[in-house]
Structure formats: structure tokens, C-alpha cells
Amino acid sequence: MELYLFLAKGTIILLIFGITLLIATYSTYAERKVAGFIQDRLGPNRAGPWGIWQPLADAGKMFFKQDFIPARASKWLFIAGPSLAMLTACLTSCVIPFGDTLDLSFLGIEKPVAIQGIDVNIGILYVFGLVSLGVYGVMIGGWASNNKFSLLGAIRAASQNISYELAMSLSIIAIIMITGSLSVSEIIKDQDTFFKWNIFRQPVGFIIFIICAFAECNRTPFDLPECETELIGGYHTEYSSMKLGFYLFAEYINMFVSSAVISALYFGGYHFPGESIVAGLLPEGALGHNLMTLIGVGAFFGKILFFIFFFMWVRWTIARFRYDQLMNLGWKSLIPLAIANILVTGAVLLALPEIKGYISSL
Amino acid sequence: MVQNLFYFLSFLAVLSALMVILSKNPIHSVLYLILTFFTLSGHYILLNAQFLSIVNLIVYAGAIMVLFLFTIMFLNLKDDSFTGSRLFFHLGSGLVVFTLAGLIILKVATAPIAVADDAHFDSQIGMVENLGKVLYSKFLVPFELVSVLFLSAMVGAVMLGRREKGEKNF
Numbered sequence: 001m002e003l004y005l006f007l008a009k010g011t012i013i014l015l016i017f018g019i020t021l022l023i024a025t026y027s028t029y030a031e032r033k034v035a036g037f038i039q040d041r042l043g044p045n046r047a048g049p050w051g052i053w054q055p056l057a058d059a060g061k062m063f064f065k066q067d068f069i070p071a072r073a074s075k076w077l078f079i080a081g082p083s084l085a086m087l088t089a090c091l092t093s094c095v096i097p098f099g100d101t102l103d104l105s106f107l108g109i110e111k112p113v114a115i116q117g118i119d120v121n122i123g124i125l126y127v128f129g130l131v132s133l134g135v136y137g138v139m140i141g142g143w144a145s146n147n148k149f150s151l152l153g154a155i156r157a158a159s160q161n162i163s164y165e166l167a168m169s170l171s172i173i174a175i176i177m178i179t180g181s182l183s184v185s186e187i188i189k190d191q192d193t194f195f196k197w198n199i200f201r202q203p204v205g206f207i208i209f210i211i212c213a214f215a216e217c218n219r220t221p222f223d224l225p226e227c228e229t230e231l232i233g234g235y236h237t238e239y240s241s242m243k244l245g246f247y248l249f250a251e252y253i254n255m256f257v258s259s260a261v262i263s264a265l266y267f268g269g270y271h272f273p274g275e276s277i278v279a280g281l282l283p284e285g286a287l288g289h290n291l292m293t294l295i296g297v298g299a300f301f302g303k304i305l306f307f308i309f310f311f312m313w314v315r316w317t318i319a320r321f322r323y324d325q326l327m328n329l330g331w332k333s334l335i336p337l338a339i340a341n342i343l344v345t346g347a348v349l350l351a352l353p354e355i356k357g358y359i360s361s362l
Numbered sequence: 363m364v365q366n367l368f369y370f371l372s373f374l375a376v377l378s379a380l381m382v383i384l385s386k387n388p389i390h391s392v393l394y395l396i397l398t399f400f401t402l403s404g405h406y407i408l409l410n411a412q413f414l415s416i417v418n419l420i421v422y423a424g425a426i427m428v429l430f431l432f433t434i435m436f437l438n439l440k441d442d443s444f445t446g447s448r449l450f451f452h453l454g455s456g457l458v459v460f461t462l463a464g465l466i467i468l469k470v471a472t473a474p475i476a477v478a479d480d481a482h483f484d485s486q487i488g489m490v491e492n493l494g495k496v497l498y499s500k501f502l503v504p505f506e507l508v509s510v511l512f513l514s515a516m517v518g519a520v521m522l523g524r525r526e527k528g529e530k531n532f
Contacts (some may be wrong), residue, residue: 074389093370121489122413129416143431165425
């Protein structure tokens with residue numbers, strides 16, 4: 001039943017895409033609500049009950065504003081900048097497994113269908129490839145504006161991103177060494193019990209990774225590309241209307257994707273504590289398996305939403321860095337720490353079988 | 363299907379490679395060069411070398427070309443500051459290019475066409491696991507030598523970029 005398999009996979013991919021956009025949309029609302037909560041204000045509360053139509057109102061405003069292109073800007077590249085930022089942000093979520101497999105044998109599909117866009121052999125490297133390409137959206141946009149401040153903002157954003165990409169990739173290597181696979185679904189399958197979650201096996205790697213994730217998303221305390229006193233608006237100074245909207249929206253999608261990657265790599269993905277107890281309560285066979293998968297998807301989204309909240313929490317708690325502090329942290333602290341982490345992980349991985357053999361021989 | 367994709371990618375690769383040298387604006391040249399790297403990565407995927415393809419994207423398109431863009435964006439290329447004999451410049455560059463192109467075409471045209479060996483063909487050879495095993499067993503010494511080369515290049519770059527005594531502090 002090729003057709004059914006195609007339809008099932010297509011539905012899953014469309015659902016993942018839609019949910020990515022929906023969560024990113026409502027992150028803009030949640031950001032202001034969380035800010036209001038932390039600063040003891042109400043936050044947006046005019047559009048609809050509790051202000052839940054606020055994102056739609058914002059989008060409407062963005063679309064109806066004048067779409068302005070500066071006179072001496074490079075027109076095509078000026079349009080290509082935000083498009084590229086949006087494209088790379090949207091492509092990333094397709095290798096993340098949002099759940100275990102679905103058993104669709106009643107439709108005649110024999111192989112279980114994974115809740116994931118594509119399971120590629122290079123999994124996590126695909127994410128890093130796209131992250132490293134995300135720089136182009138910013139750089140092209142900043143250069144095409146034909147404005148000194150835009151160019152300086154773009155250069156600043158790009159050098160921040162490429163500096164933190166290094167430490168980020170190095171912190172992942174330790175996880176790849178433990179799991180022995182680059183595929184994200186394999187990394188999640190390896191964390192099937194609570195104490196095997198990578199946060200317990202790789203605490204240092206996790207701290208490096210989350211700092212780098214903040215820097216890659218240009219979130220506070222590393223939101224240096226935007227700075228009113230030095231750079232006006234940064235790389236999107238000349239942008240207006242939905243082109244500006246795309247740049248801002250891509251940031252929220254990136255935040256969602258980084259939360260998903262953090263949950264998948266360090267917090268067991270769709271696994272949750274007490275899984276075997278829940279599995280014992282559910283009926284046998286395909287129905288029980290599918291229910292279990294759906295609960296797992298729920299657990300994964302719970303973790304993702306928590307990390308999105310964490311991103312906002314940090315934004316209103318920690319003061320921002322100065323640019324030289326940012327570079328010193330990245331190059332002089334995080335990268336050596338990540339390399340040391342790799343060496344220690346390698347040594348432990350080599351020594352562990354020896355120690356286990358010695359203990360059992362006693 | 364795969365063959366059509368191959369022709370499409372090849373067409374795009376040749377076109378963007380030509381645009382690298384034909385476009386007037388150096389920024390456009392760099393962007394076309396990035397597009398060329400993309401098409402080459404597409405070719406690697408067609409050859410089932412996923413790891414090579416993504417590393418090509420991360421290293422070349424994602425890191426090296428960003429530095430190219432950095433440098434070119436900061437250069438002021440508006441005024442044509444070329445002084446000297448234009449004829450001599452064109453003649454010299456033309457001579458070098460045609461000699462090189464002639465040599466390459468001669469070599470490629472006379473090279474024997476490799477035939478796929480179906481009996482020993484392994485479609486999984488480009489996967490990460492197999493590549494890692496080959497690199498760390500059969501080609502261990504050259505692989506380590508290359509890493510020493512990289513290390514010395516890194517040390518050299520740091521030495522060159524270091525601020526010297528008495529130099530202006532920005």
C-alpha cells in the first residue's frame with residue numbers, strides 16, 4: 001500500500017511543519033506574556049480573550065505596512081535575505097523525531113511509520129549544516145541594504161554565529177561518541193531509561209550546548225546583533241513590513257528548533273520517566289503501541305515548551321554581554337572546555353569496560 | 363529520474379561556476395560560488411556519499427565562504443584602481459588560462475573511462491560508519507599527517523593574526 005504510506009508520511013510532515021509555525025507564532029505572544037509575568041505586568045490582553053489573537057493582529061499589521069526597498073539597495077539580494085533566513089529555519093525540523101513509530105497495519109502499511117520527516121544517516125550534521133547556512137540570510141540582508149549600520153550589524157551577527165558554532169559542534173561530538181551514531185533517532189533510542197538521559201552522562205556538554213544555542217538564536221544575553229546605541233537596529237535596520245517580520249519570525253522558529261534539539265539530545269526526546277509503568281497499563285498490540293507513541297509525542301512537546309519558556313525566562317533575568325566578553329567566552333572558555341570534555345569522555349568510554357571487567361572478576 | 367536529476371545538477375553547477383567568473387560584482391561571484399558548492403553536494407548525495415556532502419556544505423559553504431564574504435564586504439571595490447598595461451594584463455591572464463584549460467581538457471579527454479564493477483560494488487561505502495573505519499584503519503597514517511598539517515596551519519594563522527608590539531590597538 002504505497003499510496004497509504006505516502007499519505008501517512010505526507011500528513012506527518014505537514015503536521016510537523018504546521019506545528020512548528022504555530023508554536024513559533026504563539027512564542028511571540030508567550031514572550032510578551034512571560035515578560036509581563038516576570039515584570040509584574042499584564043502583557044497583551046486586548047485582542048480576544050487574554051489577548052490570544054495578538055499574533056494574528058501583529059501579522060496583519062506586518063502585512064499591511066509599506067514594503068520599502070532603499071533606493072541604492074541591491075534589490076534581489078534585499079529580498080533574498082529574509083527569504084533565506086526563513087528557509088533555513090523551516091528546513092531544520094525535518095530530521096527531528098517527534099515521537100516513536102506508529103503501527104498502521106490496519107491501513108496495510110507493514111513497516112512502522114516514524115513520526116519524523118526523514119531519518120537520514122547524517123541526522124545531527126544536517127542540523128549543523130543548516131545552522132551554518134543561516135548566517136547567509138543575515139549577511140546578505142545586511143549587505144544588500146547599502147547601509148553602514150546594517151553591514152556592521154550583519155558582520156557582528158555572522159561572527160558571533162560562526163564563533164559559537166564551533167563550540168556547539170564540539171560539544172555534540174561527546175554525545176556522538178557515547179551513542180556511536182549521528183542519527184537523531186538513534187541518539188534518542190539510546191536514552192531509553194531516565195538515568196541514561198544525556199544530561200546525566202554529559203552535564204558539561206549540555207551547559208556548553210545550551211549557551212551556544214542562545215548565542216546561535218541571537219537571544220539575550222547574547223543579542224548583540226541588535227543594539228540601538230551602537231548599531232541602530234542591526235542587520236535589519238532598513239527592513240520593513242513582512243520582510244522584517246520574516247527575520248523576527250525566523251528567530252522564533254530557530255528557538256523552537258533549538259528547544260527540540262536540546263530535548264532530543266540531552267533530555268531523552270520522547271522518552272519520559274515511568275515509561276514501563278504506563279506501557280503496562282495500556283492495551284496490547286497496535287492500539288497500545290500507538291497510544292504510547294502519542295503520549296511520547298506529548299512528553300516531547302512538553303519538554304520543548306519548557307525550553308522555549310526557559311529561553312524567555314533567561315531573557316528577562318540575565319543582563320546582556322559586551323561584545324569582547326562574548327568573544328572571550330566563546331573562544332577562550334567554551335572551545336577549550338568542549339575539547340577537554342571530548343578527551344574525558346573518550347577516556348571514560350575506554351576505561352569503563354576495563355573497570356566493569358575488574359569489578360566482576362573480584 | 364536520477365539521471366534527470368544528474369543533468370539538472372550538472373547544468374546548474376556549470377552555469378553557476380560560469381557566473382562566478384562572469385558576474386561583475388564580487389559579492390555576486392561569491393554567492394554563485396556558494397551555489398556551486400550546493401550543486402556539488404547534490405552530486406555527492408546522488409553518489410550516496412551523504413557524509414561528504416554535508417561536510418562539504420558545513421566546511422566550504424558554511425565556514426570558508428562566510429569568511430570570503432566578510433573580506434569582500436569590507437573592501438571598497440567601487441573605484442577601479444588598476445594601473446598598468448591593460449593589454450599586457452589580458453594577454454598574460456589569457457595565456458595562463460588557456461594553457462591550463464588545454465592541459466586539463468587534454469588529460470580528461472584521453473583518460474580511460476572507468477566502468478563500474480558490479481561484483482565488488484558497495485553502495486554503503488559513503489556512509490559515516492564505513493568512511494570512519496576506512497580512515498582509521500587503512501589510511502590512518504595519511505589521515506594523521508593531514509591533521510598535523512591542519513594544526514600547523516592553525517598555529518601559523520594565529521601567529522600571523524597576533525598583534526605585534528607597538529601596533530595600534532583597535
